[in-house]
Amino acid sequence: MSHTEFSIESWRRFVGAHAVGGVLDATIVEIVPFGAFLEVAPGVHGLWHRSEWREDALDPEVGAAMSVRILAIDDERHRVSLAAA
Known part of the structure; x- marks a missing residue:
């Protein structure tokens, strides 16, 4: 499932x-x-925008697990903005 596909449920x-x-x-x-x-x-x-990346997280890798903090939830557009926790 790509980031643009999701289940409404x-x-x-x-x-x-x-x-x-x-x-x-x-x-x-x-x-x-x-x-x-x-x-x-x-x-x-959710999107972890590059502007929210800390210097110690400049090389994220697909498959890596991390703790994130929710910055914003846009229910109308089904978007979540994230930052490293």
């Missing part, structure tokens, strides 16, 4: 269980020029 479960400021475990699924997409729940991906 998975999204609803995620939004119902998590809030801005929450910390959770995620897995990097794709590296893109502007950041990385992480799976934060089954079928739900």
